[in-house]
Amino acid sequence: MSKYALRRLIQMIPVVLGVTFLIYALVYALPGDPTAGKCGERPCSPAYVAEFRKTYNLNDPLPLQYVKYLGNVVQGDLGESQYGQPIRDELAERFGTTFKLGVVALVFEVVVGLLAGVLAALRRGGFLDNLVLVSTLFVIAIPVFVTGRALQLYLGVRAGLFPATVSFEPTWFELLLPGFVLGSTSLAYLARLMRTNLGDNLSADYVRTAHAKGLSTRRVVGVHALRNSMIPVVTFIGYDFGALLGGAIITEGIFNVPGVGQYVFRAINDRDGQVVVGTVTALVLVYLVANLVVDLLYAYLDPRISHD
Amino acid sequence: MTTSMDSRADRPRPGETDRLLEVKDLHVEFHSREGVAHAINGVDLHLDRGETLAVLGESGSGKSVTAQAIMGILDMPPAVIPRGQILFQGRDLLTMKPRERRAVRGAEIAMIFQDALSSLNPVFPVGWQIAEMFRQHRGLNRSDAKAQAIRLMELVNIPAAKERVNAYPHQFSGGMRQRIMIAMAVALDPKVLIADEPTTALDVTVQAQVMDLLKELQAQFHMGLILITHDLGVVADIADRINVMYGGSIMESADVRDLYAHPGHPYTQGLLDSIPRLDMKGQELYAIKGLPPSLMRMPSGCPFHPRCAHAQDVCRSEFPPRVELGPRHESACHFAQEVVRG
Amino acid sequence: MTESTNSRPDSGADLRHPGELEAVAGGSAVAVAGADGDRVRSVTGDAWRELRRKPLFWVSAVIIVVFVVMAVAPGLFTSVDPREAVLSEASKTPDGQNIFGRDRQGYDIYSRCIYGARASILVGLLAVIGTVIIGTLLGLVAGYRGGLIDSVLGRVAEVFFALPLLLGAVIILYTIQGEDDGYFTIVLQVSLVLVVLGWPNIFRLLRSSVLQVKPNDYVQAARALGASPTRISFSHILPNAIGPVIVVSTINLGVYISSEAALSFLGIGLRPPTVSWGVMISQATDSMRSAPHTLLFPALFLSLAVLGFIMLGDAVRDALDPKSKSR
Numbered sequence: 001m002s003k004y005a006l007r008r009l010i011q012m013i014p015v016v017l018g019v020t021f022l023i024y025a026l027v028y029a030l031p032g033d034p035t036a037g038k039c040g041e042r043p044c045s046p047a048y049v050a051e052f053r054k055t056y057n058l059n060d061p062l063p064l065q066y067v068k069y070l071g072n073v074v075q076g077d078l079g080e081s082q083y084g085q086p087i088r089d090e091l092a093e094r095f096g097t098t099f100k101l102g103v104v105a106l107v108f109e110v111v112v113g114l115l116a117g118v119l120a121a122l123r124r125g126g127f128l129d130n131l132v133l134v135s136t137l138f139v140i141a142i143p144v145f146v147t148g149r150a151l152q153l154y155l156g157v158r159a160g161l162f163p164a165t166v167s168f169e170p171t172w173f174e175l176l177l178p179g180f181v182l183g184s185t186s187l188a189y190l191a192r193l194m195r196t197n198l199g200d201n202l203s204a205d206y207v208r209t210a211h212a213k214g215l216s217t218r219r220v221v222g223v224h225a226l227r228n229s230m231i232p233v234v235t236f237i238g239y240d241f242g243a244l245l246g247g248a249i250i251t252e253g254i255f256n257v258p259g260v261g262q263y264v265f266r267a268i269n270d271r272d273g274q275v276v277v278g279t280v281t282a283l284v285l286v287y288l289v290a291n292l293v294v295d296l297l298y299a300y301l302d303p304r305i306s307h308d
Numbered sequence: 309m310t311t312s313m314d315s316r317a318d319r320p321r322p323g324e325t326d327r328l329l330e331v332k333d334l335h336v337e338f339h340s341r342e343g344v345a346h347a348i349n350g351v352d353l354h355l356d357r358g359e360t361l362a363v364l365g366e367s368g369s370g371k372s373v374t375a376q377a378i379m380g381i382l383d384m385p386p387a388v389i390p391r392g393q394i395l396f397q398g399r400d401l402l403t404m405k406p407r408e409r410r411a412v413r414g415a416e417i418a419m420i421f422q423d424a425l426s427s428l429n430p431v432f433p434v435g436w437q438i439a440e441m442f443r444q445h446r447g448l449n450r451s452d453a454k455a456q457a458i459r460l461m462e463l464v465n466i467p468a469a470k471e472r473v474n475a476y477p478h479q480f481s482g483g484m485r486q487r488i489m490i491a492m493a494v495a496l497d498p499k500v501l502i503a504d505e506p507t508t509a510l511d512v513t514v515q516a517q518v519m520d521l522l523k524e525l526q527a528q529f530h531m532g533l534i535l536i537t538h539d540l541g542v543v544a545d546i547a548d549r550i551n552v553m554y555g556g557s558i559m560e561s562a563d564v565r566d567l568y569a570h571p572g573h574p575y576t577q578g579l580l581d582s583i584p585r586l587d588m589k590g591q592e593l594y595a596i597k598g599l600p601p602s603l604m605r606m607p608s609g610c611p612f613h614p615r616c617a618h619a620q621d622v623c624r625s626e627f628p629p630r631v632e633l634g635p636r637h638e639s640a641c642h643f644a645q646e647v648v649r650g
Numbered sequence: 651m652t653e654s655t656n657s658r659p660d661s662g663a664d665l666r667h668p669g670e671l672e673a674v675a676g677g678s679a680v681a682v683a684g685a686d687g688d689r690v691r692s693v694t695g696d697a698w699r700e701l702r703r704k705p706l707f708w709v710s711a712v713i714i715v716v717f718v719v720m721a722v723a724p725g726l727f728t729s730v731d732p733r734e735a736v737l738s739e740a741s742k743t744p745d746g747q748n749i750f751g752r753d754r755q756g757y758d759i760y761s762r763c764i765y766g767a768r769a770s771i772l773v774g775l776l777a778v779i780g781t782v783i784i785g786t787l788l789g790l791v792a793g794y795r796g797g798l799i800d801s802v803l804g805r806v807a808e809v810f811f812a813l814p815l816l817l818g819a820v821i822i823l824y825t826i827q828g829e830d831d832g833y834f835t836i837v838l839q840v841s842l843v844l845v846v847l848g849w850p851n852i853f854r855l856l857r858s859s860v861l862q863v864k865p866n867d868y869v870q871a872a873r874a875l876g877a878s879p880t881r882i883s884f885s886h887i888l889p890n891a892i893g894p895v896i897v898v899s900t901i902n903l904g905v906y907i908s909s910e911a912a913l914s915f916l917g918i919g920l921r922p923p924t925v926s927w928g929v930m931i932s933q934a935t936d937s938m939r940s941a942p943h944t945l946l947f948p949a950l951f952l953s954l955a956v957l958g959f960i961m962l963g964d965a966v967r968d969a970l971d972p973k974s975k976s977r
Contacts, residue, residue, distance in 0.1 A: 018809030027825045141957035143908050145915045146949040149935050157939065203383070205426035211381040212421075213492070214414030215444055227431050242814025249820065250912060254935075264820065268917050273824060280821045287814055303476040304430055 004299050012292055019284060020073060024066050027277050073285075078278030082270070087278040091260055097170060098248055098259030104172065104179025105186070105244060106237075113187040114233070117194025122221065124199060132195065136188035144247055148181040148254040165256040178255040182247050186240050190233065197232050201225040231302045238294025242287045327397075328499050328532040329355040329378070329417075334392035336373050336556075338603075339385060345603040347373045349556040349611075351392075355500060355532040360523075362535045362547035362564075364579070368600045370556040371536045375502045378534075379419050380409055396500070415445045418493035422505040424485035428477040434488045435461070435473030441495040460491040464521060483514035487521065494525055501526065502534045507542065519546060540583055544568065549636070552576050555601045555611030557627075562637040572631070572639035572648040574616045610642070618643050697893075700969040707965040713958030720764055721771040730761040732925050743943055750947040753930070754937045759944060762925050763951045769833075769926035770955060773841050774907040778899050780845030785852025786895060790883050792853070793860030793891075800857075807850035815909060818847045823918045833924050840919050844906050851902075852895055859891035866890070897967040904959030911952055927952040 053059055060068065072078075078087040120132040139147075155177060156164030166174040201207060202225050210224040251257070253265030260279060267275035299305045336348035348370045355361050365371045376382045378394055380401060394401040396417065401409060421427040429437060438460055439453035448456065454473065461469035464487040477485055486506060493501055503522060507515035523546050526533045537543060543550060543564070550567050552560040552575065560573040571577045578596040598615035601607055607614055613623040622642050631644035641647060701707045720727055735756040744751040750759035788807075792800040822843045831839065863869065864887065872886045913919030914928025915935075922929055930948035938945045 014805065015808055015812050018805070019812045022809055022813065023821060026822050137957065137960065138953075141904070141908075141960060142949065142953045143911055143915075143931070143956075145912060145935070146931060146945065146953070149938055149945060150949075153938060153942065205421060205423060206429040208381055209421060209427045209489075209492075210429070212379050212414060212419045213441060213444070214410045214412070215440070216410065219444065224429050224432075228429070231431075242817060246814055246816025246820070249816070249916065253916075265916065268820070268824065276824045277821055280817050283817055284813060287817070288812060291812075302431060303433075304478050 004305065005296055008292060008295050008299075012288065016285070016288055017070075019288065020070055020281070021066055023277070023281055023284070024069050025062075073281065078282055079274045081267070081275045082272045087275055087282075090263060090275075091279060091282055094258060094260045094263055097257060098252070098261060100170065100172070101175050101179055101182060101248065101252065101257055101259055101261075102244060104175045105183030105247075108180050108183040109187045109190055110237070113190030114194055116187075116191040118198060118221075118226070120191065120195040121198035121202065129195070132191055136191050139184050139188035144181060144185055145250050145254060147184060148178075148251055151177060151181060152254060166258075168258055170257060175257070178251050178257055181254075182244065182251040185247070186237075186244060189240065190236060193236055194229060194233060198225060198229040201228050204228070227301070231298065234294055234298050234301060238291045238298075241290045241294070242284075245283045245287055326357045327354060328357055329353075329534075330393075330395040331374070331378065332393040332395070334374065334377060334394065335390050336370075336377055336382065337388045337390060339388055343604055346606055347387075347556055347603055348377065349606070351553075351556075351558055353551055353558065353561070355534060357499070357532055358526070358530045359549065360526065360533040360535060360547045362537060362543040362550045363553055364537060364540065364543060364550055365553035366538055366600050368603065369553040371553045372504055373556075374553070375419065375504050375534065375536050378500075379417060379502065380413055381419075411445070414441060414498070415496040416498055417500040417502065418496070418498040419502040419504065420486070420489045420493045420506050423509045424482065424489045425477060425509075427489060428485060430477055433474045433476055434480070435475075438488070438492045438495055441492060445496055456495070457491075460495055461488070463494075464488070464491045464525075466491075481514075482510050483518060486510060486514075486518050490518075490521060490525065494529065494531075497529055498531065500532045500534065502536065504536045505538070506535075508537070508539070515542070522546070540579060552579070555606060556603065557611060557640065559612065559641070560639045562633075562639075566634065566637050570633070570637075570648050572633045572637065572644045573612075573641045574618050574643075574647055575612050576639075577647065578615075610640075618647065697966070697969040701965060704965050704969070706961055707969075710958045710961035710965060713954060714962060717767050717771060717955050717958065720767040722768075724764045724768065727764045728758075728761045730758045732757060732761040732765040733923070734758070743941070751941075751943045753934065753944045754941065755933075759930075759947050762930055763927070763947050765925045766927045766930060766948065766951065767955070769837060769920055769924060770907045770910060770928070770952065772837055773844070773910040774903045774959070776837070776841035777844035777848060777906040778903045780841060781848040781852050781902065782895065782899050784845065784849040786856050786888070786892070788849070789853040789856030790860060790888060790891075793857040794864065794879065794883050794887060803853070804857075807853045810847065811850040811854075813847055815844070815847050816912060819843045819909065819913055820916065820918060822846070823913060827918060833920075836920050836924070840910055840913060844909060848902065848906070852899065855894050855898055856891060859894050860887055863887050863891045893970045897963050897970065899963075900966060901960050901963030904956040904963070907952070907959070908956050927955075 076088050078091070080086055081090065116132045116136070120129040123129050152164050155161045162177040163174050166178065198221075202221070204225070206228075207220060207225050210220040215224075245261075248259065248261035249264045250261070252259045252261035256262065260283065264276055264279050264283075267273075267279070331351055331353045334348055334351040335346075338345040338347055351370070351374055353361065353363070353374075363371045363374065373382070373387075377387075377389060378401070382389075389402060392402070396412060401412065404412070428434065435454060435457040438457035439448075439450075442448040442453040442456045443450070458469050458473050461473060466472060466484060466487055472480075477488070480488065486509075490506075501522075506522065507518050510518060519542060522533065522535075525531070533546075535543070535547060547564050549561070549563055551558045552567075552573065554575050560567065560571070560576045562570075562572070567576065568580065571580055575596070578594070581594040582596065596615055601611050601614070607624075609625045610616070610619075610623045610628050613619040616623065618641075620642070626642070628640045628642045628644075630638045630640050632638055633644060633648050639648070736752065736758075737756040739748075739752050739756055742748060742752040748758050748760065750763065753759055753762070788803050792803040819840075823839060826839060826843075827836075869882060869886050872882050877886070910919055910926075911928030911931060914921070914926060915932045917932070920926045920929050922933070927948045931945060931952065934941075934944035934948065
């Protein structure tokens with residue numbers, strides 16, 4: 001297990017380097033004016049451009065530029081907003097809220113998604129199965145920002161069941177609706193994944209063996225089949241975490257959740273390029289770390305990976 | 309616990325005979341959109357304590373379906389059992405309540421499968437999977453159950469059982485995995501053990517070891533053993549009696565020597581003739597012409613008639629009756645007498 | 651929105667038990683060890699026969715055809731100019747004259763919905779064509795050649811794969827976008843970004859599929875007969891390995907259309923005066939409290955288009971892999 005963890009950790013290094021280089025190359029090294037759009041609506045002054053080129057080492061050769069940039073990122077220096085505020089400070093303040101929102105979304109996703117998937121798999125072809133299939137299809141097809149706006153209007157504003165926007169220090173209750181919206185697409189995918197996967201596992205040989213051992217159906221499904229079905233589910237959740245972070249930009253924008261996503265959402269509207277790039281880079285790194293955690297969990301769930 | 313079970317195995321209770329299992333007129337169908345497949349059409353078989361019964365047949369003959377029907381692990385639906393009885397020590401398994409049936413399954417009638425790698429759960433340690441028998445059926449606690457698992461792994465000759473009890477299936481060789489399957493199956497001293505092609509997936513050298521182990525355990529625990537196979541070589545070694553299945557029916561039933569010496573069914577003859585023999589070296593190998601029947605479109609009359617050299621009009625229209633050819637020797641062939649005389 | 655379909659983790663090895671039970675339950679007569687190669691080769695024919703019987707396929711095909719025609723020739727559906735604003739009738743609710751009503755600027759919503767199809771379909775198609783070409787070529791090379799080139803390509807793909815679609819698109823689009831890029835520039839930019847972030851998905855899929863097909867007898871036979879690697883790759887391996895790519899790409903088309911709309915919503919995809927569903931939704935969100943119909947119709951069109959491609963992908967998947975059939 002620990003050997004595997006170490007291997008994964010080492011394997012992650014080139015990926016982190018590669019991804020940060022990719023972002024760097026795309027953002028700073030592409031031909032074109034890197035300061036375009038970084039000064040709000042007007043063009044930047046020559047003094048600002050000179051300062052900018054110096055701050056981001058744009059006069060150095062590309063590899064050196066990248067190394068210096070990486071050094072900054074590693075130290076947590078993601079640059080400053082156009083108002084001169086360090087992005088790091090802003091992120092530190094906002095991170096807790098986004099984390100809270102992510103937890104709500106994940107809980108919805110896992111609890112409701114898995115439950116729907118399991119019930120559908122157990123009743124293949126039945127009413128519930130078809131209901132899950134059709135409803136998840138619709139959830140996937142309707143974009144999050146439409147669901148978000150619609151639920152905000154009808155459940156929040158019109159029915160008054162939930163707060164339409166959240167306060168500066170959002171409570172769990174306030175985050176219920178945004179969290180559900182954020183998790184809804186993933187929830188639908190997860191339900192479908194679980195349905196297919198558990199369905200396949202239920203006809204696996206080891207499930208037949210478990211029946212032959214005289215175990216109760218509850219135990220055969222709940223322990224033997226389900227444990228195996230969790231393996232792809234965990235992979236999916238890890239992979240999908242990136243989509244969840246991207247979705248947070250939209251959801252937090254819609255519901256005015258004062259988190260990291262809203263920071264990006266506003267920066268895009270304010271045309272504050274440094275904030276967009278710096279924050280999204282941080283989110284990508286969070287995504288990579290989350291994936292490492294998922295990989296370790298995966299190894300725990302699937303002994304074929306870790307015990308060689 | 310163990311002692312009470314041992315005494316039960318040694319001394320039959322009053323009224324209890326040596327007859328462990330009796331299958332009567334068993335029918336199994338599979339219902340699907342495409343239609344109804346008749347997998348088993350009126351199978352009768354019986355098994356006594358300490359006896360080894362081989363069920364021989366090609367794939368599609370219904371031998372595995374029979375085994376799974378006895379175990380009660382057919383997926384229903386699509387499987388349907390429209391008729392028949394499966395009597396275990398006189399009690400019909402098919403009419404039992406699910407809870408009673410489950411108590412029999414695994415504890416009284418156990419089964420091992422062809423491919424141990426896919427039949428063992430990949431994500432649990434082997435010891436855990438063996439111990440599960442004791443925890444679920446006997447209510448043993450974790451450590452006692454684990455001790456039992458180690459005992460069983462030693463019983464089936466797995467080296468360093470104590471160390472390997474926490475290892476996972478993929479960490480064992482094919483032969484060792486099959487031993488673990490066997491350990492799990494005999495964990496609760498079952499009266500009947502069904503082995504479905506237990507050595508087909510193994511190397512030839514390992515096959516013999518696993519068969520020897522099965523033979524040994526059967527003698528030790530005085531189990532009734534049903535060996536399902538398509539391999540006549542394996543059968544000759546270990547079986548007392550053979551049921552030859554074809555197209556979902558039993559074609560011939562006889563003691564091993566009897567069957568090899570005087571096959572009473574053209575299909576059995578064909579099977580025996582297709583074994584390569586040292587004394588016939590250089591001659592062309594015999595193969596039964598044609599293919600096994602489709603279960604969706606079973607031939608009328610005798611299922612074997614399209615491939616049978618002896619086939620007459622009656623074979624095409626009527627299912628053959630069972631003809632007694634000697635003590636415990638029956639053949640379902642219209643011309644059994646002629647066939648057995650050669 | 652999410653690119654999650656992309657990497658629906660493989661449902662694992664085929665653990666179904668072989669032998670008679672399976673053959674019987676599948677209703678396909680008795681298993682007489684059919685060679686794998688034969689099965690693969692007849693798959694396209696079988697799949698088409700299977701597809702034709704499915705209502706899901708026909709429903710999704712009709713939806714898609716309608717949208718494609720709409721994108722090519724919007725004039726067939728409406729004669730109203732989508733850029734003709736009647737301010738005096740702004741936010742008018744649907745009636746006989748404007749069946750979807752008018753939006754806040756007084757544009758006819760029905761007409762804009764029709765004309766908006768082009769941008770979405772174009773982005774989706776370009777992105778899918780790009781990912782399929784790059785992913786397939788590289789995947790074929792990596793899978794067929796193996797060795798160093800395989801591991802190098804694998805590493806590169808891994809890096810691109812580690813950048814989540816929406817996050818990556820935000821960062822790249824924000825950077826490359828100019829203030830006054832035209833319609834086609836932006837469509838190309840968005841498609842290109844989706845290709846850059848999406849190709850590893852197809853690459854991985856095809857590579858593993860090639861690895862499965864490669865050992866088959868007919869490939870080995872072609873090789874023994876002296877066929878060139880290019881010929882083997884394109885006429886023997888590719889046709890048998892492309893199945894999963896077709897399924898995923900069809901679904902991806904829907905996902906990319908949805909992504910384009912999300913980017914437009916965030917203000918870094920298409921922008922007004924471009925007519926697109928994403929732009930319409932983005933603008934409607936400001937006025938939806940007073941005029942929900944301005945959001946409803948573009949959202950409906952967008953969702954229907956996405957739904958069409960996802961359903962088609964599902965139908966094709968079921969047809970190619972009868973085991974996953976949802977009975």
